[in-house]
Amino acid sequence: MILGLFWMIVAQASVFLASHVLWRKVRCGEPVLDVVQFLLIRLLLISALVVAAGVTGFLAPLPLGLLGAAGLAVMLATGQHLHVQRAPWPPIGRATLALLILLGVRLLLQVWFYAPFVGDVHAYHLPKVAEWVRAGGFTREMGLDPCVTFPSGFELVETWWVVFLHHDVLIEMAGVEFAVLAFAAVAALARRVGLSPAAAALSGGLYLLTPLFAMQATGCLNDAPAAAVVLSLFALAFARVHPVALLLPLALGTGIKGTVIYALPGIALVAWLQRKEAPLRPSSVRWAFSLAVLAAAIGGYWYFRNWLWFGNPTHPMTKDGFDLGGVHVQAGIQWSSLSRNLLELLGDRIYDHHSSYQADCYREAGWGLVVFSVGMLGLILGAREDRGLRVLGGAFALSLISVFTLVSFDGWYGRFVLFFPAVACIAAARLGERSRPIAALVAAGAVLQFGATLVAADTTGPRMMALMSQPWRQRSAEPWLVKDALPPSEPVAVYSTMRSVSYMYYRADFSRNVVYLRVRNAAEMKEEMARRGVRYVYIDVSSPHRKADVQAMVDAGRLRLLTGQLYRLE
């Protein structure tokens, strides 16, 4: 672990310095926007390193660490570090600074005390990360869930944070990276509409407090990262940067989640409406283009892989969409989806009155108190008074409409428009800057949201507390499902037909072998387990026929139910 930590520090330093070198070549010269560009380049380099290591089978601490050390040595020898300067601290005011420090400390505490706890994360986001880390490279085996082949750009950054330690204690840092990006993008937008540095920082802080974003930032889901990239695109387009500078976040975002593409109409509208503003050119268009090509290769990797493996770049999505246990994932435009999604969001989910805040936002918007009240009032007022906010409000609304036209009406669609609350946060900060009573309302809203987003309600309070109170070396959601029934050293098989919530079985240090069974019935399951030397099996089958099959085996005494859905062959 200590050696892994050493290599991680070396690799992180190397990526930081390399990002700085590249950033100097493509920066546009506007302070907050420069931060956005730096963060995007850093995420691109991390993603590129993990893809390269994954494809070549060098996804391990030593090769990555040695590569980092070599790169660092070259950059230090050529004096690249001498160009790194401390940026002047913007005058953001004590109250905003206190809020940002509190938010930062809370994020780090959540990183430390959380372990992945959301169902989707255990089913299809992270089993592939576990397989990659265990194998030291990309694997064909990624789990049984139909969604495992979705684009995995965010999982690359998660892999970066676990591969050196061979442990997932820092996995939530991937979300924190994108939270910082979202903060910078919102602040850049706010500065562009004329807010002071303090109000711009407050805008970013309020966005990080948006309940759904706050829950997702450390929830290992990829909707917040996708929103952060969309906001970066808005920030760059609104500042009228050279089009080639937009390609990097666009390609990176496409590799994170396809819904980033759905939001493009609003970004195109901003670019068009800002066409008369003075353009911002990168230091070198050629370098910006080279980075865009690299980003396209990384973002497009998943689509290319799916085309190679399945003959369909968007597998499992087809032109008819695809079905996932009663949930239909839509492909293409459907106007009925737009009206249903929009009316349900604005007429019901916006109140967040069905449950406490969750990372997967089931039947809620998760936009929170500030956006619901002062944010939307500020947006109405701002759109009447200020061209910049009018442009942004219209463009964000167009992106929201575009996304809602392209996604099905279900319990969870609200997370695809997580970028939208940002414009209301900017409007709230703008209003707060003009009036003390409204500033007091914004402050009260921020305090309440801070308190209400301390712990995600995706599972019960006692379960979350049990998760957080485990020693960090073992911290995982495994005890929720198996209690003490599964010995740590025993491999476990997974026999499931739809969802297979399997990530927790790997354990926090990825020490357990998880065997995925592609079998048709319980007899084949038993045979395959015997062949592969596995005694324990997690069973989650949906068809009555398969369930009866398993029950018959239990009745015959050949299979024993231990707890929940965990069985042991007798």
Added chain:
Amino acid sequence: MNSLLKAKVDPRDVAEILAAIGIVLWRIVTSPEHAVWRDWISLLAVYWIVAVVLKEKRALIPVTAVFGAALMGLYLCGHYPHAVEFLRTVR
């Protein structure tokens, strides 16, 4: 009265007020179960009318603060019982 009649009416303001009234009426017709005073969309539309009428007047900001506080109250009534109940179980 005379000065009011002489005041030039901005057609854009009229269009905005008509649009906002249209939204309120649409909500009343399509969602009768939601009283206007506790329907978020209707309240925003009413505020829109207020913002047009009070534009460039000093009263606009205090009125905005009142609307903001009212909307916060509306949100808290719906959400915070759940939040408090959940946080009580987190011990």
